[in-house]
Amino acid sequence: MNTETVISKFQRYVINNYSRYPIVFVKGKGCWLWDIEGKKYLDFTTGIAVTNLGHSHPAVVKAIGEQSRRLIHVSNLFYVEPQVELAEILVKHSFADKVFFCNSGAEANESAIKLARRWGRVNGGRYKIVSALGSFHGRTLGALSATGQKRYHEGFKPLVGGFKFVPYGKLEPLGKALEDDKVCAVILEPIQGENGVIIPPEDYLPGVRELCTKRGVLLILDEVQVGLGRTGRLFAYEHYGIEPDVMTLAKALGGGIPAGAVLAREEVAIHLTPGSHGSTLGGNPLAMFSGCAVLRTILGDGLIDNAARMGEYLLERLKTLGRKHKELVKDVRGKGLILGIEFRSKEVAKEITRRCMEKGLLVILTQDKVIRLLPPLIVSREEVDYAVGKIQESFGEVC
Ligand SMILES: Cc1ncc(COP(=O)(O)O)c(C=O)c1O
Structure with a gap:
């Protein structure tokens, strides 16, 4: 053709x-x-x-070739070896204790939103999530509802309820939004990529962390675009001397094979109990083995x-x-x-x-x-x- x-x-x-x-x-x-x-x-x-x-990249080509000859897919009804290998690498190199795998950035954010709500339910019956104007978190209905750009909402209303938006890069309006005791989480990109590479002031993320800690609210960082080495650190949050409670990854994770992940601290991660959430293809051996090659190459080369x-x-x-x-x-x-x-x-x-x-x-x-x-x-x-x-x-x- x-x-x-x-x-x-x-x-x-x-x-x-x-x-x-x-x-x-x-x-x-x-x-x-x-x-x-x-x-x-x-x-x-x-x-x-x-x-x-x-x-x-030869490492990714080799991993995909080897794994596709060995085993392409089994469901999460069973234990998947490359899944635990990738989870171990991610945990050892981040703030997180546990990982959930899925297939895309939108699905990772969708999962993080559900996780925050499960956590909020048993932590004071909280369910609202604060996001930033100009943000982009994906196209599925939950992730879209967390996205602070009206043009992506057109024709899809009613959206999922419980999202509030504040200007990006400013601490005062965020502090005000967090006075609402029904807020369970803040979701932010460390840099707004889709919004035109908007880099917040240096003291913004440390300030957000402090506000979230003070109010007992989860900080979810969406590193779908900026994670995995792109900013000159493995994860963008490392530039600011802070750690989130939850982080989402996708895009580069599978080396081109669809893969997404939610990384969380133990006391948050425990709220996704058996049957509460899932993904048929999430964490599949091919994507996970490719992901292991990606991480090892980024870290080792x-x-x-x-x-x-x-x-x-x-x-x-x-x-x-x-x-x-x-x-x-x-x-x-x-x-x-x-x-x-x-x-x-x-x-x-x-x-x-x-x-x-x-x-x-x-x-x-x-x-x-x-x-x-x-x-x-x-x-x-x-x-x-x-x-x-x-x-x-x-x-x-x-x-
Ligand atoms: C920060 C961020 N989050 C989420 C997404 C959605 O990812 P996906 O297209 O894999 O669903 C994107 C995509 O551009 C993104 O940049």
């Missing part, structure tokens, strides 16, 4: 709920992708923070340090570019390998995105005005230079 045939078959057979770029990828290796016409692209989207090790170093270098280069093009660029920000270039106009942001893609650099346009860059954690200095060169060329053409 060629691009045209694939697109016309999509229009005939696939529900049209995404607006897609007219590119069909057929091959990936490291930081690079090839389309069906043979054109090569540098992938700074990583399938939206999924392929953190790059495409077809110095990828977290690389993310910090390359992130700093890319940020510096983009800031220099932004300063040169103040008429186009409003702000450049980032932490590790999640970065955003905020433009002054939607039209320019769209045009730069289009030109980057045309030149062979894949970036994500988010919230209409922000180009989000999510390079793989294996990215090299030469690849960063290549990307900056393409962005620079695109700026030059649009000016």
